[in-house]
Structures are given as structure tokens and as C-alpha cells.
Amino acid sequence: MLVVVGSQGGRSVAWNSRTQLPTFATFGPVLRVAAGLGLRINDWLYSDAEETALEACHANWQPAVRGLAGDARLVPSVDESLAAFNRHVLPMERAQKTRSKYLTHRLSVLTWAVWKGILPDLLPMSDDLLRAFLWDALAFEATLPVLKHAVNAILAWHERLRLPPPLAGKRAYQRLFHSLSRFQGRPRRLIFPIYAGAVRRLLGLRRPDHPPCGGVRGRCLICAEYLRAWRNCLAGAVATLTCSRCAETADLQVCDLWERFDEKAGYERFRGGAAVNVKVRKNDQFRQGHQPRLGVARNPDWDVIAHLRTLWRDAGLAVHPSCQKRLLPERRCPVCPPMFPRSARDGFGFVTHPPPSSSDLSRMIVDGLRQVGFDTSLFSGISARKGGLSTAIEAGVPEHILWMQSGHAQDVAARRYVHLGSPALLYNTWAAFGL
Helix, strand or coil, X not given: CHHHHCHHHHCCCCXXXXXXXXXXXXXXXXXXXXXHXXXXXXXXXXXXXXXXXXXXXXXXXXXXXXXXXXXXXXXXXXXXXXXXXXXXXXXXXXXXXXXXXXHHHHHHHHHXXXXXXXXXXXXXXXXXXXXXXXXXXXXXXXXXXXXXXXXXXXXXXXXXXCCCCCCCCCCHHHHHHHHCCCCCCCCCCCCCCCCHHHHHHHHCCCCCCCCCCCCCCCCCHHHHHHHHHHHXXXXXXXXXXXCCCHHHHHCCEHHHEEECCCCCXXXXXXXXXXXXXXXXXXXXXXXXXXXXXXXXXXXXXXXXXXXXXXXXXXXCCCCCCCCCCCCCCCCCCXXXXXXXCEECCCCCCEECCCCCCHHHHHHHHHHHHHHCCCCHHHCCCHHHHHHHHHHHHHCXXXXXXXXXXXXXXXXXXXXXXXXXXXXXXXXXXXXXXCC
């Protein structure tokens, strides 16, 4: 490969260390090879992996569009309007994470083409060329999910460039992946759900006994460590009780806890309960979000709503007086802090901007379990969603109601999270035969 790129370019080649296939980290080596061949391939090398301005505005799209559109007194040409649409709107046909993965796969294909010496013949890609790429990918032990993502990236690439795609024949796509179906990866690591007993332990964390101090504001190290542990435990408990994804829980703000929500609607039996406003759920094309519920525990030690209030009071977090979340529930509040903020670098207090990432929230959940005595080698952030769904199924909650709590769009997608803690329900099938 270094010979193909050239001695000068070879010394500066950077590789993507996170890919299974040999992949350039940038377009630079491809451009050098193309220049040497007299190829003009700039159109091939578009990058749409970055978050667009309309994605970054967190549903506050009206002012964002006004800012992008510029002076309303000027009349843009049709070409200018088209270019603006293609730049700001068209990429959003796929999620930003998907676009980022597709960019990496395009670089993998381009790296392969440079290695094979077929860059001039790469696009449009024929079925034969695609099969050759897949065979070489298998030689690097690429698994079915990697192969499928790569093929989808290639098809999206052709669509974007308006080139005739491979696999255009009748059922060609389905036949290809039927033949690739045996190339599964290694079995996934077993992940335990967070069951009811674990939630009780998370909610039961207590501050260690120590001499009187000035608290976190007085820079008491014991209090600061406890507050971080308390945040981690509550993050795990809330994510489990609401059957939420890590990304959804990470996106929550203090103003997304809507206390007395159903009580205000006249449901006295749910006095003291709260709704958790999940602004946007995955695959929610209507952007309606959903509002899972939290009730009041019979045992005050397990009252998650009261515990959240205590955490926020001690951490100095509060709903801002100018918050308009109840009027604009689908938008990220510009003035309220996250429900579970990241820790400050000095170990005291929390950072309210930027909000925690999905990975940050996952680490909080695992750390919370460790802090209440669990061996976390078999837990991850997804344990919360698995535990919430599994516990509810075992308690007899109907699936179509449970999916309203969890925000699932399809039964099939939801059922893969269910991991029963007891085989009792499975024995009901046997019992139906009356043997």
C-alpha cells in the first residue's frame, strides 16, 4: 500500500485504528493517488458525518432556519436554494451516527481500491466488483454486521452521486445477504439486567458517617465522592424504571421531571407521581417523544422522586425560572442543567455543559452498580433497559402498554431486551397442555 501511495505520501499515511478493514484515516492518500492518475474524484469524497446546524439546534428549528436563510429581503437563486437544502436538510435522511459510519466505510472501499489499483474503475461499482470487495473483507474476518453496513454505505454513496448502484436486480440484495448469513461474529458478551432487587440497592445508597463538615460547598471530599456515587445510582435507577436507552437518559434535564403530572389531570390515585419527558425517541418520525411514569414508593427509602430532589438540592441544580419546557416539551431547554450532569475535573461539583453523552451515562450506571456491591463485569448501560422491560413482563404488564413506557416502535425490537429472571412464565406454555 505504501508503494502505491508513494514514498513521500507513504510516510504521512495515517490509519484508522478502530476499523476491522485497513482504512485510511483521511482522504489525503486517495487524493494523491488520484492526482497521479489524473483522476478528478472530488465529488466522490463528500463528508456528511458532522452534525448539521438543524440537528444541533435540538428541535429549535425555526430560529435556526431563519439564521441560515439570511436576509429575507434578498431573493436567492434556485441553485442557491437547492445548495442550501442539500447542505442543511438532505443529510438528515439518515441519523448523524449512521452518516459517520458510512463515511468510514466509504474510506475503507477507497483504501481497498487504491490497494487493488482499480481506483479509476471503482465507481459506479458493478456487482462483480462489490463481490470482490466482500471477499477481501472476509479475509480480514469482517462479520455480517460490518459487511451489511459496508454494502449499505456503498448503495447510499451511489444514490448521493446519482450513479447506477450495484445489486439493482430483483431480490439481488436479499440473495446476497442470504449467502453471507453464516458469517456471524462471536457471541455477544452476556449482559445481566438490572432487576428489582438491584434497583432497591441503588436507591438505598447512604452517605458514610464522618465528622461534621461544610458539605460539598465546603469541599468535603467524603461528601463530594458520595454525591457522585448518588448521581450514578440514581441514573441507573431512573433508566431502569423508565426502560430508557442511555442516550435518552443522558439527554434528560431537571425540567424533564414533571411532578404531579397525572394528579393535575384528576387521577388522585397517582398523587405524588411524575412523568419523565423523553423529548425524542429513536425512530420517532413524528417527534412526539413519550412520557414514562414514576410512582411514589411505599418505602421512603426507595422513593426515586424524593431522592432526585435531594440530589439536585445538594448539587446546586434547579429548574431555571425562565424555563419553558412545559410549553415546548420537544425542545432542549437552553437554561436548565442536565438531570445527571458530568463530574467536574477537580472532583467537586458538576459540569452542566455540555450534557453527558450516552457513554458517560453508561459509565454512571455501571459505576453505580459497583458502588452498591455488584460485580460489574457482566453489566453495561443496556442493563437498565433490559431490566426495566424484563421486570415489567414478569409482572404481567401487557406488551403494548409496556412499549408505551419504553418508547419502542416495534414488538420485535423490544423483545430482544427481555431476559426473564425466573422460568415460571416459560413453564406456563408447558402447563397449558395439562399434563
